[in-house]
Amino acid sequence: MSNLPIVTLSKKRHRNDNQIFIGFKYDSALIEVVRLLPNATWSATLKSWYIKNNPENLKSIHAVFKTHAYVDSSQLFDKAAEKAEFFPVKRERKLSAENRTLLNGFYKYLKGKRYSASTIETYSFFIADFIEFHSTRAPESFTTKDVELFIESVFVKRQYSISSQRQFISAVKQFINYYPSTGINNLTLTRPKKSKILPTVLSQEEMISIIQHTKNLKHRAILALIYSAGLRISELLNLKLEHFQIHRKQLHIKSAKGRKDRYVTLAESFMPLLQNYLTTYNPQLYFVEGQSGLQYSACSVRKFLSKSCKAAKIHRSITPHTLRHSYATHLLESGVGLRHIQELLGHSKPETTMIYTHVARKDLLDIKSPLDHAVKQLQEMQKDEQNFLLSRNI
Numbered sequence: 001m002s003n004l005p006i007v008t009l010s011k012k013r014h015r016n017d018n019q020i021f022i023g024f025k026y027d028s029a030l031i032e033v034v035r036l037l038p039n040a041t042w043s044a045t046l047k048s049w050y051i052k053n054n055p056e057n058l059k060s061i062h063a064v065f066k067t068h069a070y071v072d073s074s075q076l077f078d079k080a081a082e083k084a085e086f087f088p089v090k091r092e093r094k095l096s097a098e099n100r101t102l103l104n105g106f107y108k109y110l111k112g113k114r115y116s117a118s119t120i121e122t123y124s125f126f127i128a129d130f131i132e133f134h135s136t137r138a139p140e141s142f143t144t145k146d147v148e149l150f151i152e153s154v155f156v157k158r159q160y161s162i163s164s165q166r167q168f169i170s171a172v173k174q175f176i177n178y179y180p181s182t183g184i185n186n187l188t189l190t191r192p193k194k195s196k197i198l199p200t201v202l203s204q205e206e207m208i209s210i211i212q213h214t215k216n217l218k219h220r221a222i223l224a225l226i227y228s229a230g231l232r233i234s235e236l237l238n239l240k241l242e243h244f245q246i247h248r249k250q251l252h253i254k255s256a257k258g259r260k261d262r263y264v265t266l267a268e269s270f271m272p273l274l275q276n277y278l279t280t281y282n283p284q285l286y287f288v289e290g291q292s293g294l295q296y297s298a299c300s301v302r303k304f305l306s307k308s309c310k311a312a313k314i315h316r317s318i319t320p321h322t323l324r325h326s327y328a329t330h331l332l333e334s335g336v337g338l339r340h341i342q343e344l345l346g347h348s349k350p351e352t353t354m355i356y357t358h359v360a361r362k363d364l365l366d367i368k369s370p371l372d373h374a375v376k377q378l379q380e381m382q383k384d385e386q387n388f389l390l391s392r393n394i
Contacts, residue, residue: 005030007069009061011053011076014043018053020076021046022061024069029291033068036299037061055125055164059118060299067295073121074104076128099131102139102179109178123171129154130172143183147172166191198358199325206314207326213311219304221277222288226320228267230327230345232257233298233320239287246271253346262346328353332360 007030008023022040024030034040037060040051051057058073065071095103106127110120133150134142147169155165169191176186202210207227214220226236235256243252249266256262266274283289288296301320309318324345331341342353 004068004070007065007071009058009071009073009076012050014046014050019050020053020057020061022049022051030065030069032291033064033297036064036297036303038299054158054160055122055167058121058125062118062121063298068290076125095128095132095135099135099139103128103131106175106178110174113174122167123174126168126171127175130168139179140181141183144185144188147184147189162192162195166194199329199355200316200318200322201329202314202318202322202326204330206312207323209312210305210308210314210318214304214308216304217277217280218288219308221273222301223305223308223323224267224270224273225287227323227327228270229264230324230331231264232324233301236288236301236320237286237296237298240285241283241287244274244287246274256346260346260348262343264344325356328356329360332356 005024005027010021010023012019012021014021022034034049037051037057039057040049042049051061058076062071103124107120107124110123115123130147130150131139133154134146137146151165151168154160155168160168169189172184172189173186176182176184211220211224211227214223222236225231226233229251231239231253235253238255239251239253243254244266245252246266249268249271251264251266253262253264281289284293286293286295290296290300298320305318305320309315328341328345331344332338338350338353338357341356342350345353347353
């Protein structure tokens with residue numbers, strides 16, 4: 001960490017909104033990195049990059065600068081001079097010294113629990129906002145009703161997603177564990193139900209078309225590996241050359257989500273592309289490397305995937321995780337059992353893998369629509385007359 005440049009995050013009111021300002025000493029490489037944030041803007045007057053203040057953008061900042069710089073976000077939780085987004089402009093929000101100490105202690109507590117950096121930042125962000133919202137009250141006096149009031153007054157106005165609200169409840173539960181003196185009842189806190197959204201899945205023909213329309217060799221190797229091995233984007237970025245067991249046609253995924261290791265199979269058809277890529281680009285440490293041998297960024301993968309989809313005339317919203325969904329669905333359609341798919345994907349619970357049964361078409365292909373059945377019956381009844389066609393003018 002000591003060899004990495006420092007990026008300092010601070011919070012200011014700018015253009016009538018709360019912004020995260022991204023500060024660092026002039027560095028052309030870091031400028032290229034910050035440009036990967038799709039919503040980041042350069043302020044000529046303030047001489048700084050900034051982005052709208054919300055948990056999703058905070059996660060993106062950490063993801064983009066990972067391995068490129070050390071991100072110091074301590075100033076984000078000292079909001080004494082900031083105007084609250086959900087209070088009138090004339091009212092200043094202030095955190096007492098005791099509350100700042102409490103938040104710093106909570107931050108260290110989460111680090112001690114060995115949560116990921118993004119989870120620590122998100123939980124700390126939510127609890128800081130919650131305490132600030134009730135800044136006139138001591139944390140010992142907080143109740144479950146105060147949590148509900150915060151959700152009603154803040155989450156609805158900021159249009160946070162259901163998943164963000166679930167994260168906030170999880171953050172509060174951890175805060176209760178850290179600071180049991182609060183009056184919030186852990187047992188009465190309930191998370192809203194997850195939205196049951198089926199994953200977007202590409203057909204095998206669409207997947208091949210995307211790879212064919214990806215002209216850059218490195219980009220093509222990335223997309224082919226994500227799909228052929230069902231990788232998460234973080235797993236791809238953390239993949240090192242030593243994790244490839246080419247003689248066994250296996251890939252060792254280390255410390256994936258939930259700190260779990262697993263093995264996946266390298267596709268036979270991917271091997272020539274892999275050899276071509278390794279010979280051409282000669283990466284030294286990671287499978288895919290950015291500038292100066294540093295880790296590649298997720299934003300870059302999303303950008304060239306979007307371009308490849310447009311070239312392939314696929315106009316749906318496609319992300320790297322769509323390729324993982326497609327991998328699992330195509331395995332299920334080809335007859336691979338759910339238990340094996342669960343192992344290949346690294347899912348902890350079989351219920352997570354079960355969602356692919358709702359999008360797999362293996363058994364559904366044999367089911368005939370009642371409309372087809374009705375048309376067929378009518379055609380059989382009118383054998384001697386002209387065939388009945390839905391497309392014919394009546």
